[in-house]
Amino acid sequence: MTIAFILLIGLGWLFSYIYDSMAILYIFVVFSIVLNLVAYWKSDKIALSMSHAIPVKREENLPLYRIIENLCITAGLPMPAVYVIPSDQINAFATGRDPKHAAIAVTQGALQKLNSDELQGVLAHELSHVGNRDILVSTVIVVLAGIISLLANFFIRISFFGGRSRDREGNAGAIVLILGLVAAILAPIAATLIQLAVSRKREFLADASGALLTRYPDGLANALEKIEMDQAPMQTANTATAHLFLTNPFKGKQKDSWFTRLFMTHPPIEQRIAILRGMKI
Numbered sequence: 001m002t003i004a005f006i007l008l009i010g011l012g013w014l015f016s017y018i019y020d021s022m023a024i025l026y027i028f029v030v031f032s033i034v035l036n037l038v039a040y041w042k043s044d045k046i047a048l049s050m051s052h053a054i055p056v057k058r059e060e061n062l063p064l065y066r067i068i069e070n071l072c073i074t075a076g077l078p079m080p081a082v083y084v085i086p087s088d089q090i091n092a093f094a095t096g097r098d099p100k101h102a103a104i105a106v107t108q109g110a111l112q113k114l115n116s117d118e119l120q121g122v123l124a125h126e127l128s129h130v131g132n133r134d135i136l137v138s139t140v141i142v143v144l145a146g147i148i149s150l151l152a153n154f155f156i157r158i159s160f161f162g163g164r165s166r167d168r169e170g171n172a173g174a175i176v177l178i179l180g181l182v183a184a185i186l187a188p189i190a191a192t193l194i195q196l197a198v199s200r201k202r203e204f205l206a207d208a209s210g211a212l213l214t215r216y217p218d219g220l221a222n223a224l225e226k227i228e229m230d231q232a233p234m235q236t237a238n239t240a241t242a243h244l245f246l247t248n249p250f251k252g253k254q255k256d257s258w259f260t261r262l263f264m265t266h267p268p269i270e271q272r273i274a275i276l277r278g279m280k281i
Contacts, residue, residue, distance in 0.1 A: 005195060007077040009149050011187050014179070016153050029147055032049060043135070044095040044103055047244055049092075051104040052236045053083035064111065067120050068104065071127050075213055080104045080130065088232040089251070090114060090223070093244040094126035095135060102130040109232055114223055121210060121219030128209035134202045138243075141198045145191035152184040199243045200267045207272055211279055228269045 012029070018020045028073050058065045065082065072079050080096065083105035090110045096102030110119060129135070147163035211217035227247050243265040 005144060007187060007190060007194075008144055008151075011148060011258050014183055015151060018155075032076075032101065034105060036244075040097055040135075042254035044097065044101065046183075047093070047095045047220075047241050048083055048103060048105060050236065050238050050241050051105060053085050056082050056084050057146075061111075064106070064119075065121055068127070069121055071120070071124050071213060072207075075127055075132055076129055077127060078102075080127075082106075083247070084108055084111070085234075085236065087234045087236065088112075089236065089249065090227045090230050091232040092122050093241070093243055094129040095133055095244060096130065098133070101132050105233070106162070110223075113226060113230065117216060117219040118223035119220075120214055120224065122223050125206045125220055125246060127208040128201075128213060129202070132202070132205060132209060134206065137198065141195050143146070145188075146155050146197045148191040149188040152187045155184040156181070173235050184211040184268055196243075196265060199265050203266055204275070207276060208279070211276060213281060215281050217276040217279040217281060221273050222244050224269050240256070 006155060033085075056064070061082075062083070063114065065262050068082060069079060071077075077099050080094070080102035081104070083103060085091070085105050085107045087107045088109040089107055090113050092104065092106040092110055094102060094104050104123065106119075106123070116121055205219060210220055214220075224247070233251055234249040245266075247269060248264070248266050270271075
């Protein structure tokens with residue numbers, strides 16, 4: 001996040017210097033923050049709606065409610081809203097701007113294919129996201145990445161479709177302009193990599209926090225093994241919400257090369273399982 005902040009300031013300064021106007025940076029910073037704050041307050045409803053999640057009352061699924069209630073008591077968290085996603089895939093996600101406005105959605109496949117210990121491990125992982133304020137962390141990094149992308153897109157547009165940069169003589173002006181274009185192309189890629197890296201780190205943290213919560217790391221490890229073998233598709237999977245889920249909802253599209261792993265929203269399942277198996281609680 002520090003790197004993302006430095007990248008943002010450096011990019012804003014470069015563009016403002018080239019066009020001799022700090023207003024460029026100020027306008028896009030304010031605009032992006034406003035947009036992302038609006039998204040932050042409504043992100044839970046948007047994610048649940050996009051996943052076709054259905055609210056479930058306590059009397060409709062008492063075993064599920066009891067597991068979540070027991071975990072919330074142990075973690076010292078308020079009871080979240082509970083949703084079920086009509087999908088055969090084993091998966092789940094948590095959303096909400098803070099613990100008092102949190103929601104947990106679990107797929108029908110998870111309820112049917114996981115035993116009690118495995119389901120408890122999955123739900124503990126999702127509750128850990130709530131307790132660790134991961135939604136807040138994700139929102140902050142999305143704000144930074146969003147501002148960087150907006151600045152870069154704006155610079156490219158005015159460079160090719162109009163606008164005048166500060167007048168310079170000789171090759172210095174051309175060199176600075178070329179550096180600006182290169183930065184405008186590479187900065188959004190760097191911002192995306194930083195955003196994905198933060199997402200993967202939070203998954204590792206939620207795995208560890210969930211294991212500490214249940215005192216049984218093998219529960220989540222066994223669930224991840226079942227998920228790895230399960231090839232049921234999720235019809236409501238969306239790239240905008242993929243990072244929220246316990247594992248990547250796009251089955252069969254994971255790659256093993258180091259380059260493609262840079263763009264993964266989740267750490268490799270085998271790595272997560274190995275870490276959980278090695279935990280001594």
